[in-house]
Amino acid sequence: MANTSPGYSIQLRAEASVRGTATQEIVTTITEAGALVHGLTVDDSGHERLVIDLTIYTSSVAHAEQVANAIAAIDDVTVLEAVDRTFALHEGGKLSVDPSAPLLDRDDLSRAYTPGVARVCLDIAANPENAKRYTVKGNTVAVVTDGSAVLGLGNIGAAASLPVMEGKAVLFKQFAGVDAWPVALDTQDTEEIIAIVKAIAPTYGGINLEDIAAPRCFEIERRLREELDIPVFHDDQHGTAIVTLAALVNALKLVGKNIEDVKIVISGVGAAGNAIIQLLQAEGARHIVAAGRSGIIHGGETYTDAHRTWIAANTNALGQSGSLADALVGADVFIGVSAPDLFGEVELASMADDAIVFAMANPDPEVDPKVASRYAAVVATGRSDFPNQINNVLAFPGLFRGLLDAGASDITTEMLVGAARAIASCVGDDELNAQYIIPSAFDENVAGAVATSVAAAAKEAEGALV
Numbered sequence: 001m002a003n004t005s006p007g008y009s010i011q012l013r014a015e016a017s018v019r020g021t022a023t024q025e026i027v028t029t030i031t032e033a034g035a036l037v038h039g040l041t042v043d044d045s046g047h048e049r050l051v052i053d054l055t056i057y058t059s060s061v062a063h064a065e066q067v068a069n070a071i072a073a074i075d076d077v078t079v080l081e082a083v084d085r086t087f088a089l090h091e092g093g094k095l096s097v098d099p100s101a102p103l104l105d106r107d108d109l110s111r112a113y114t115p116g117v118a119r120v121c122l123d124i125a126a127n128p129e130n131a132k133r134y135t136v137k138g139n140t141v142a143v144v145t146d147g148s149a150v151l152g153l154g155n156i157g158a159a160a161s162l163p164v165m166e167g168k169a170v171l172f173k174q175f176a177g178v179d180a181w182p183v184a185l186d187t188q189d190t191e192e193i194i195a196i197v198k199a200i201a202p203t204y205g206g207i208n209l210e211d212i213a214a215p216r217c218f219e220i221e222r223r224l225r226e227e228l229d230i231p232v233f234h235d236d237q238h239g240t241a242i243v244t245l246a247a248l249v250n251a252l253k254l255v256g257k258n259i260e261d262v263k264i265v266i267s268g269v270g271a272a273g274n275a276i277i278q279l280l281q282a283e284g285a286r287h288i289v290a291a292g293r294s295g296i297i298h299g300g301e302t303y304t305d306a307h308r309t310w311i312a313a314n315t316n317a318l319g320q321s322g323s324l325a326d327a328l329v330g331a332d333v334f335i336g337v338s339a340p341d342l343f344g345e346v347e348l349a350s351m352a353d354d355a356i357v358f359a360m361a362n363p364d365p366e367v368d369p370k371v372a373s374r375y376a377a378v379v380a381t382g383r384s385d386f387p388n389q390i391n392n393v394l395a396f397p398g399l400f401r402g403l404l405d406a407g408a409s410d411i412t413t414e415m416l417v418g419a420a421r422a423i424a425s426c427v428g429d430d431e432l433n434a435q436y437i438i439p440s441a442f443d444e445n446v447a448g449a450v451a452t453s454v455a456a457a458a459k460e461a462e463g464a465l466v
Helices: 022-032 061-072 085-090 106-112 117-126 128-134 158-176 190-203 216-227 235-255 271-282 306-314 324-328 345-350 396-406 413-425 444-465
Strands: 005-017 036-045 049-058 077-084 140-145 179-184 206-209 232-234 263-267 287-292 333-336 356-359 378-381
Touching: 005 022, 005 036, 005 061, 005 085, 022 036, 022 049, 022 061, 022 077, 049 061, 061 077, 077 085, 117 128, 140 158, 140 190, 158 179, 158 396, 158 444, 190 216, 206 216, 206 235, 206 396, 216 232, 216 235, 216 271, 232 235, 232 396, 235 271, 235 333, 235 356, 235 378, 235 396, 235 413, 263 271, 263 324, 271 287, 271 306, 271 413, 287 324, 324 345, 396 413, 396 444, 413 444
Parallel strands: 140 179, 140 206, 206 232, 263 287, 263 333, 333 356, 356 378
Antiparallel strands: 005 049, 005 077, 036 049
16 A cells, blocks of 8 residues: 555544444544544534544545545444545635735725825836835745646646646745745747746746746746846756755765765756756765766767756766666765656665665655665655655745845855755754754744845845946
């Protein structure tokens, strides 16, 4: 049976007789069906019957149905309702617009709207920078996607991407107080996307590109960063890279190795893999070997796209060729942003002592984390049901908070490295262990630490230009 998950949890309401074993039978049935009881409440009770509300974690839609049917088959038990909690959370969307300026009377109305608002419009026309002070621009980010590379789901289109973009906006608000809004574009034409984002940019203080497939995402980000005067950030690239570096800083500290000395193998040379390589090198990594579907990227082969060509020219100094398995021999660090089930115990055993394994493919990692933990000193994944989740939410809210606070117009490598170090610093030396190299997504200190670091780097960069 696959691992149970809150992503497949159900809220089940059942009526049962008051005989002494009814509740125990329900719980036993759920457990025997391979599910997990996360919560149980007696909602209503009488002399003959009682109503029980249960929160149950299952592993799939079919598993949830199996569990509900098993409960319904118990004598004197009736299932009144079974609700998919994930779909219930998304009912009606996850965002709303609430005014920050209350309109209580005619006086308020005349200042918030006509005629008073005209004075503010004219001020912004004369002083465009004041838009950040007097409108939502100073605290608002557009979460832009074309729906072409959503999670691990692939090219599902703009409308189907909206639940993810809404979720991203919720995280911006909850963790850093940044107002964000989903902008799902019904086009996958590079030039159209660039033109649309440029056209809507006056409303926003920053652009967060999300779930746009490679290699199109590289060109879109590059052009927008060149042609807009607000920061543009592709989270699938740089958010992943920031949190990966943060986790690696602490993992290396734990095993007593230096980033300059270790051999790092990266599986996946798309958007995330490229950004990870560049950020690790900015932090001092010198021995990186990257592998794609066809094997190790090396200078002895000609590649048709600019990004693999860059990787071939800037990594793998020893010119190693072969498969991912060949690359892993003697490796100190594995970082996976690719595909599930790529290797197993033989390859793990070939790695260096005190190896570090970050298997981040979602939902199924490159190697079974339970197996990896038998060989590696530190294991991390992209999943929430294992320790050390590499989660971008640790990076992008605080990053944009810092960018907006500093009024930044661009994002530098120094800001990204600073964000990674800030995240790493949120795990104290007295807390650091193999199961805890990266702070929780709910650590209230993270966004503030990242924002402070990014704002300081932004102001330093601005000062260098003066």
